Amino acid sequence: MKSLAIIGSQWGDEGKGKITDLLGLKCDVVVRYQGGNNAGHTIIVGDKKIVLHLIPSGILHDHCTSVVGHGVVFDPEAFNTELATVEKSGINVTPERLRISGNCSVITFYNKLLDGQREAKGPVKIGTTGKGIGPAYEDKISRKGIKLKDLLDYDLLLEKLKSNLIEKESLFKNLYNCDYPSAEEEAKRLFELGKSVAPFVCDTFSYLDQCRQENKKILFEGAQGVLLDIDYGSYPFVTSSNTSVGGVFTGAGLPGGMIEEVLGITKAYTTRVGEGPFPTELFNDVGEFIQTKGGEFGATTGRKRRCGWLDIPLLKYAVKSSNLTSIALTKLDVLSGMDELKVCTGYKYEGRELDCSYPGIDLSKVEPVYKDMKPFADDFKGEQSPELKEYISFIEEEIGIPVGIIAYGPERSEITFLKDYFNN
Template identity: 40%
Template sequence: MTSSNKNVSVLLGAQWGDEGKGKIIDYLIENHKINVTARCQGGNNAGHTVVANGRKYDFHILPSGIISPTCFNVIGNGVVVNLDAFFSELAHNGILDESGWEKRIMISSEAHLVFGVHSQVDGRQEDSLAAKNKIGTTNRGIGPTYSSKCFRNGIRVADLMADFNEFSEKYRRLVEHYKKQFPSIEVNVEEELGRFKVHRQKLADLKLVGDTVGFIHDQRNSGKQVLIEGANGALLDIDFGTYPYVTSSNSTVGGACTGLGVPPTAVGNVIGVVKAYQTRVGTGPFPTELFDSDGEKLQSIGKEVGVTTGRKRRCGWIDLFLLRRSAMINGYTAIALTKLDILDTFPTIKVAVGYKLNGQVLTSPPAQANAWEKVEVEYKEFEGWNQPTVGVRKYEELPEKCRVYIQFIEDFIKVPIVYIGVGAERESLIVRQK
């Protein structure tokens, strides 16, 4: 994809997650000779679907390259790892039945572990908030695990693989720490330690834990192509997202470097995946959200239900004001516009092009949470194309009104739209040569 000294590509969700990253990752692995796929942040709170090899795969913590026999897969130091979920996902997706799968995956010894107590605390914290202040957490324990990491009482994979008695002691101290804050939590310490002992043996027998920083460094230096797949989406970033309604990690391009130990100078491509409209799961600001029949239509035709939570996604028009901000932060070199076909039957399509707050035109999104409720959105309207795009494979063959819509997005954010998704199948993709 790029010259050997910049042979790392980063693929990120450019909105609030659920943009269809899996489909684009699948295409890149298949067509750009990707040798390594790597997860850099998040945990099993993320989720995407890949349709390949005649079946559907649901991934939450596994890198998507696990389905390709030629791809090595890395779970980096920036990921928080739920080992119950890890082994369960391998089984659920039929990976355990494939010969030699264990030779194609490595978990960083520096990654932090998610425990049952983290999930319980996640739920208790969310329950304690008033309805309008709920973050919309997945209750997977991701935020509390990152909190443990920052509080410096977190437990890493390396701790599990070392002396088990010391690991057990650290774990007991962690549980006691949380019990002081949340006396009502119930943790079966011995049962969980028993499970971790089994996980430890499996990890050791299969040789799944290692130095992922050194591994990726060696792969890069030997000219191999590395694809880093971000979880969640840029607008959920802990720093740049709609705080506090965000995830607990950096889901922007910086997280790819810190979450894997990859230098920024190694990154040659940054691909932003953007849905042709906007969706969000859970609570949090959503200025272009639709509460009418158009919103219901987007939800229904787009089958907008979260892979991880099963929750219905909120739907609205694409927000180019936020997308431009996302592009500014991440430096996208290409955009993948997905689910364009969902708009095929809309007579009128709108896009957000600006915000006002208290009558003042904004040049950046609000940094203060309460300000979002008062945002006025400026829209531009487009005539719908009212023609199916699903069978189209060349950009020139898209309806003219559809191309006008795409060109406007490209001109507004000043990033080329290279990939256009027009259907659920892996073949339903237009690739433009830019």
């Protein structure tokens, strides 16, 4: 196997960082292809805790090249801060080890300001991170966006920013009544930031094409999860990019090739950050217990994650919509030792029963159907208990693909591979 994509199969926060980190040991290239610094991948290495937002997890391995594809919206200021933090941790970051597409769309100060004003003063709260992700994608789609390569030409950058500001200026002045920098001020800020990013900017599409021709092992690292996909997710409470496997082809490209394995990272229960419907959400002591034991707080925002039982209809949907070939089941340790254990196996919805979700379903109107499972009390130091085996087997039978990895803690040593990725 030469190519593998890691996809979040739920609403994000499934533990993709540590899985990507371990699989990075086996591959040559790690690629980010969508989203921006609204994602947070937490990786524990010994006594070090490293949180990556923009830089791919492959940067932790000397033999690996990390690539930021053109589908990513790029905040150069956030990148500089993250780069300094990573280098302070003793990681050597060079233009040979980190390559960033010059065609990435840039997150401007205007994007972040607009994002914050909408969330604070708008009629509907989406629960965004406030990082300017959505407005940056809006600029991209409306063909008014700033590209990373534009930061290397001051006159071109200023011209584009003046055009970009025309509509936003009206919003800032007349709707939100807030201060904002002039186009000249923003151009100077971005141009200076562009100088530090410039050594890493390159044509990543051609680089990946070359890697494929040389039979290099490529790992595509997704951010967020399928249920936050702009097309496949629980709209409008979604992110602004394609978090499903389709985002690989639009946001990075694999010229002339295919993705041979799609690994869905799946928490053993379900969590969600921000607003939006959540069928299996627990509002009792059980939900609070899972939240506390699981340390369910966002790596990017610090917000509490809402917690609930594993939702099979949504997981089946993720399998089908992203062509998942196996899953990694994470945070099993959080469920160990509980007095009760349930799994949602279906929905009652508009007079019928469903065993799989689909685009556009109103999740706020479904009634979850639960199956009681035998609780397990494993310490994960020896053979799996019959109850844990039953829990894992039941999930495999329901979704129709195998569990290839189990994770029961944040350390690299607390992950077991049941499938040999990149070596089969």
